Amino acid sequence: MLEIKNIWKTFNANTVNEKVALKGVSLTLNDGEFVTVIGGNGAGKSTLMNAVAGVYPVDRGSITINGADVTDLPEHKRAPYIGRVFQDPMMGTAASMQIEENLALAARRGQTRGLKAGITKMEREEYRELLKILDLGLEERMTSKVGLLSGGQRQALTLLMATLRKPKLLLLDEHTAALDPKTAAKVLDTTERIVQKDKLTTLMITHNMKDAIVHGDRLIMMYDGRVAIDVSGQEKKKLTVETLLEMFNKVSGSDEADDKLLLS
C-alpha cells in the first residue's frame, strides 16, 4: 500500500544548522497494516510522516501509495490517498467554520470542488449518525464553530474527518500527545475502533512505548534518521517495554539513550 524507498531529507543544508533528518529510510506497509512508530526527539518520525504527506519534498528516494508514485506531488494532490491527524489539535480543523462544514470539507477530500452545494441535507443526517459514534454529544452541536470545542473534541473530530472517506493511508502524528491522559485514552480507543472497522493502513507515531506495543500489528523504532527496529507478528505481541529498551540499546550502542527515549 505504502512503499517508501531510500528517502533522504536534509534541513538547512550548508548552514551551521544543517540537520540530516532522514538518512535513507525504506519502509513498506502492506494493505491493512497498522504500524506504530516510536523514537526519541529528532529521530525523524515526524519528518518521515510529513515527507509521506507531502508537506515538503524529499531530497532523494521515492514514495509510492497504492501503486501511484507521489514523490513529486504537492500536499493537496496527495490528499486523495491520505487521511491525517496532527499532534496540534488546532491544525486539523477550521476553527471559524461549523462542525458540519468541517465534515463536509473532509467528505470532499481529493475531489474537484466546484459550484455544487457545500453541504447537503442528506450529508447532515449522515454526519449526525457518525458523530454519535464519538460519544461526545457533538451530534447536537453540528452548527457550532469548531473553535468552541476542546482539544480532545477537536482531535476526535479530526479523526472522524480523516477517515470519513476511507483513506488508502491514515497518518497519525502523535495525535494524542497534547491531550490529558483520560481524553488521550478515549481518542486512542476511537482510533483503534475506526482502524479495525475499516481495516485502514495506518502509520501512527507515538511517544508512549506502551501504546506503541499495545496497538497495531507492527512496530518500528526510528533512530538518527533511520528505521532501527522493525518488529511484527508474534514477536511484536510478546514485546514489553523492557525488551524494547534492550533492543534499542543494542541498536544505538548506548545506555543514555533509554533515558532520552523515556523522558522525551
Add this chain to the structure above:
Amino acid sequence: MSGFLNALPGAVSQGLIWGIMAIGVYITYKILDIADLTVDGSLCTGGAVFVMLFTNGINLWAAMLAALLAGMLAGLVTGLLHTVCGIPAILSGILTQLALYSINMAIMGMKATVAININQEGVLDKLLVSLRFVQGSKGGFPFYRHPIFVVGIFTAGLIAVLYWFFGRELGAALRATGSNPNMARAQGINTDFCKVLGLMLSNGLVALCGALLCQYSSANEIKVGQGAIVIGLAAVIIGEVLLGKVFRNFALKLLSVSIGAILYYVVLQAVLQMGLDANYLKLLSAIVVAVFLTIPNWKGKYFGKSSRKEAAENA
C-alpha cells in the same frame, strides 16, 4: 444641523458605493486572512477602464463588466506574486498597487482626471448612479434613480450572489483556506489557487466600486483610490464591532460591512459639517481604523487578564 441633514442622502449614497469595495476587502481581510493593499490601485483601475470605454461610446454595462475584469486581473497579479513568486501577501499588494499607478495613468491617456460630460444630452440618463440623482424629486428625478435605491438593490444582489457562492464547495474551500491552510491542504484543497481566486474576486468588486464612483462623481481621478484600503478596513471593522454580536449569518455579516461603510461616511460628513478642513480626513480615517482595530485586542487582553486573576484567586 440642517446642513448635515441635507448632506445625509449624499453621504449615505457614497457610503453604499464604498460599501461594495468594503465587501471586497472583507473577502481578503476576513475570509482569506490577507491584508491586500492592491485595492488602492485597483479601485482607480476600475474607474479608469470604465470612464475610457464609456466616454468612447461603449455600453454602460459592458464598460462596467470590463472594469470588473480589469480589477480581477490586478488581483490575479497580486495573487501570482504571492503564491508563485513567494512574496509576502502585503508586499505583493504594495507592488501591484505601485505598478497600477502607471497603468492607470496609461489607461487614462496620461491624464490625471478624465471626466464624463453629463451636460451632454442623454449622457446623464445612461448613468446608473450620479451625484445629480441625489436631489431626487427636487431635481426632477424619480425615486428609483436615487443612488440609495439603485446601489441598495445592487448591493443586495451582490450579497445574494456572494452568499450563494460561499455556500458552494469552492466557496467553502476558500473559507477553509483562510481559516486553516494546513487543514485545507490536508483535505486536498489547493490553497494557492484559492488565495488567487479570492484576490481576483475581491479586486473585481473593488474595481466595480471604482466604476460606480466614477459615475457618481462624473469623473475618474488618479488619486481616487488613495487610502481606499483604510476606508474598506474601517467599514469592515465598524460593521463588525457594532453588529458582530447580532449579525451571525454570513449574508448579514456582508450587510454589516455595507452598513459600516455608510456609518463611516455619515460620521465623516458630520465632522466636515463641524468645520474640519477636508485635508484632515485622511488623518481622521487612520485614527478611526487604528482605534477600532485596537478595541477588540485590548478587550481580549484585559478580559483575559481579569479571568486569569480570578482563577488565581479562586485557586
